[in-house]
Amino acid sequence: MGGLSFETAAVALVTLLRVSMGEYVESALSQGAWIWVSEPAQMRRGHQRGKDGAKLGDFKMFDDASRGLRGSFRLLWRLKARHLGCVGAVIIVLGHGFETFSQQMVTFEQQPRRFEGDLKNGTVLRDNPAPAPARAEVWDTYLHRGYVGGILPTLSTKAAVYSGIISTEIPLIGVTCLTANCSWPVVPTLGACGECVTLPTFLSCNKTMNTCTYSTASGTNLVNVNDDGERSIFKVAPVNGTVHSISSESRAYFSVFDLLSLTQTKDTEPVVTASECALWFCLQAYQISMSNGGQHQNLVGNYSTTTMSLTNSARRGEYRFVNIPDHQLNTLNTTRYAVTHEAMLALREFMASITSGTVTTTLNTLYSSSDWVEAMWNATTGDLSQWIQTFAASMTGEIRLHGSVSGTSAGRYDGNATQIMPVVKVSWMWLLYPGFMILLSIYFLFHTIIASSRDGICAWKSGVLPMLFCGVDEGLYERGGGYMDVPGGLEERVEGTRVAMFRGEDGRWGFREVEGDLRDAEEERVGEREGEEYGEKDERRVH
Incomplete structure (x- = not known):
């Protein structure tokens, strides 16, 4: 690879996979913020106070989760598996382990491989790289002397x-x-x-000669003089x-x-x-x-x-x-x-x-x-x-x-020659990890698209302009209007306020504060709207 090591290439490929996957996971996670605060979604989740209600500060939490590990943990703690966004947060968390475990997925090893011989233009030059070691079957090696029979x-x-x-x-x-x-x-x-x-050994001594003879059963002997x-x-x-x-x-x-x-x-x-x-x-x-x-x-x-x-x-x-x-x-x-x-x-x-x-x-x-x-x-x-x-x-x-040696054993005792060859070793169990992550991210993306379509929410994702054109209850404006210049002022005043995003009759989107049961608030809002319509009809009738 032109000087690029195999390990570096593996890490680079895994990083590219994580970044590519992170692009659409982060976008889907940002889109999840709009789904989370939307009125239809909150009605489906359950609308009791405090349990499943969306807060204005949740927008920031979703945005932080799409950007890093710490925000993802905060989102998981906040939602506690009550929203599809938790799946996205889990993907963000697990995705940070891609580079760490990439060394385990695919490794580069030097392994022995059988050497079949040198090749040149497809022709084997040496087809016996490990011939049989020196051996003998018959010993018939000797020389004749100069005379007959020697x-x-x-x-x-x-x-x-x-x-x-x-x-x-x-x-x-x-x-x-x-x-x-x-x-x-x-x-x-x-x-x-x-x-x-x-x-x-056997001993026999001769007193006359003052000697002793030591011998073996085969007849080998030596004579020793008896002195000091x-x-x-x-x-x-x-x-x-x-x-x-x-x-x-x-x-x-x-x-x-x-x-x-x-x-x-x-x-x-x-x-x-x-x-x-x-x-x-x-x-x-x-x-x-x-x-x-x-x-x-x-x-x-x-x-x-x-x-x-x-x-x-x-x-x-x-x-x-x-x-x-x-x-x-x-x-x-x-x-x-x-x-x-x-x-x-x-x-x-x-x-x-x-x-x-x-x-x-x-x-x-x-x-x-x-x-x-x-x-x-x-x-x-x-x-x-x-x-x-x-x-x-x-x-x-x-x-x-x-x-x-005879010819009957020719080739039987030839050996095998091996060469050290580079081998890519794949650990299939470790490959389940990125495979599972990819499938989970695709599942998360498509379910986010389906949820957006079901609630009538456009693909605003992390866009700033949609937020600028969303209306907010006057009560929220009054509560936080004077605190924009104060560090942490808005967070302190309005971050924990329960809100619901709705679409008005004129097609405009806005946020309204929710107090009590969301369904009761919705019925009250519908009743007020119907009362205004009846009042307008009576006024026209009087005229």
Whole structure:
């Protein structure tokens, strides 16, 4: 609107409506003063003294009511619903709330709307503003060594292993969202899961060698000399597993290893702890969204049950996920989720080489087999469960980025992109307010016209000239004539005088003072007029 805000435009339109409605309501209210004091109207209302009688000051009250809020309240108090003018006064009062409530009637909001793609000359340039996030259904990623039959992981897989061991936090895999506000359905993918469990240790000592050997049920062991020296000894070794069997076909383990550590000081006996950690391929389902450019990702479920099967696509078999809860993970029952034997073998061999080594510390020295082993030792002194979850997250990222997908799920996991669009929100309940006011004002206008026609009153409204040409009883003139120059003099002398507007035989309109019952006064006036007519006839007869 050329710099004009929506709220300002709404207030301007509502103000225009109120002013337009006020024009004819104020005119009808001014016309109501003539109807109120007219003799026929007073006869219909009831003509007892003081109850329904019109006063000369009522003209000013009607005029004040047509001009503002205070006058409308005074008119309502004066008439007390005995005249149609009360309807006009109510309209004037309620009309002052138009601007106040206009903000509630129509509001301007920014709401998200689905983005259908960029258009140019009616042609969609990009019809997929939120493609499916990176995901994998099959892991068959490895390299062949120089000699026949040799296989090893790719460089990116090795990097994911190193990062998982050393890093404390793994960044989220980025998604594509052209509008910075996108949402996706639950996205299933092949990933990695992991856990560490505490193991019991077994002690055997050799008095001849003055040593003690601490071991786990899997065979991992370390030897400690029985002296009072301060030291820490740590050992990590790949194992077949007692809690997690690496040979299991129902779970696709790619690494199982023991962590065994000993700490000894001069004042304490050796403290030994042991854990068995495992990493395996699993199905994971994520709820992913992006809001204002910030990505949010939550894990909604995982599944790990596999079976070993032979297929045409796998030369030596594969770990295939079976009995997948499709509803929970949003998978298709026709989609194959699997890990090939060759890829599993390559990863197991590499993980076995990484998870093998020792760390030994004394007062001033530290010896470790590798940086990776030292990082594992550091993990045992902190939150081991958090460390293995970080390791699994790093491997999940690698699997999602470099695994493969089939064509059966193409487009199923694409998301919806939204744009913030301006929206005009209409509150229909609030629109009843101006609608009711308009109908009420039209009702008031037409009933004022009908009442004027019924009482034979012209549309004088707030005109000054009709008032100048209306006659007034001589008694009223005499009572107020000398008080026009006195502030408030006329109001004090004649404002409260009961009057009735009548039309004389000569067609002139005037005001006469009413005392007592209006009907009695009317009969008395008719009688006087008839007496004058009879007197004139007798006088002519005498002549």
